[in-house]
Amino acid sequence: QVQLVQSGAEVKKPGASVKVSCRGSGYNFTPYYIHWVRQTPGQGFEWMGWIVPNSGGTNYAQKFQGRVTMTRDTSISTVYMELSSLTSDDTAIYYCARGLLVSGKGFFDPWGQGTPVTVSS
Amino acid sequence: DIQMTQSPSSLSASVGDRVTITCRASQSISSSLNWYQHKPGKAPEVLIYGASSLQSGVPPRFSGSGSGTDFSLTISSLQPEDFATYYCQQSASIPRTFGQGTKVEIK
Numbered sequence: 069q070v071q072l073v074q075s076g077a078e079v080k081k082p083g084a085s086v087k088v089s090c091r092g093s094g095y096n097f098t099p100y101y102i103h104w105v106r107q108t109p110g111q112g113f114e115w116m117g118w119i120v121p122n123s124g125g126t127n128y129a130q131k132f133q134g135r136v137t138m139t140r141d142t143s144i145s146t147v148y149m150e151l152s153s154l155t156s157d158d159t160a161i162y163y164c165a166r167g168l169l170v171s172g173k174g175f176f177d178p179w180g181q182g183t184p185v186t187v188s189s
Numbered sequence: 190d191i192q193m194t195q196s197p198s199s200l201s202a203s204v205g206d207r208v209t210i211t212c213r214a215s216q217s218i219s220s221s222l223n224w225y226q227h228k229p230g231k232a233p234e235v236l237i238y239g240a241s242s243l244q245s246g247v248p249p250r251f252s253g254s255g256s257g258t259d260f261s262l263t264i265s266s267l268q269p270e271d272f273a274t275y276y277c278q279q280s281a282s283i284p285r286t287f288g289q290g291t292k293v294e295i296k
Binding site (some may be wrong): 113 | 214220221223225232233234235238239242244269276279280283284285286287288289
């Protein structure tokens with residue numbers, strides 16, 4: 069079945085970086101956009117950006133510009149999201165999600181299982 | 190950015206009840222509105238895309254309607270597995286934005 073599997077939980081200190089992976093299986097990985105979305109207690113769901121694996125093209129939310137980098141390794145059907153200069157506000161569950169387009173309407177399906185990231189000194 | 194406002198933020202209902210959740214966009218998004226169900230510790234799942242299209246595999250008791258700025262998700266007969274948090278999300282423009290969620294609890 070189509071699924072996205074993410075890397076495990078992370079604990080980081082303020083100022084550090086975190087890199088989360090997301091591996092796709094059960095479908096042709098490269099043509100589909102992969103979006104990153106995080107869920108924080110205070111802000112709910114926040115869209116961070118997307119990467120399209122076949123070209124490596126990216127589009128980042130303005131809020132995260134300069135701090136987020138999305139990359140891919142198509143040989144292992146995996147994309148990565150790296151967030152730098154972490155603060156306690158970045159404590160969240162980070163999700164990857166495949167972008168689908170049906171009849172011109174875009175949505176996320178499926179989502180990865182989520183990666184909890186805790187930022188604490 | 191397009192702001193998405195859901196109401197109510199939570200509700201209590203019984204099995205078999207009809208439940209309606211609303212979502213309002215801060216500007217017109219045509220029919221570019223999706224609904225997701227989220228249970229604790231699990232990945233969100235899409236229920237409705239394009240405001241009213243039922244995603245494959247989703248039970249027909251779920252339905253969506255609306256266009257422009259006002260949308261709704263209806264569960265025609267609430268089942269035990271439907272107790273969860275529901276989110277709307279717009280796909281009309283970047284950045285994609287979500288409503289704050291509606292938690293459906295057991296009465």
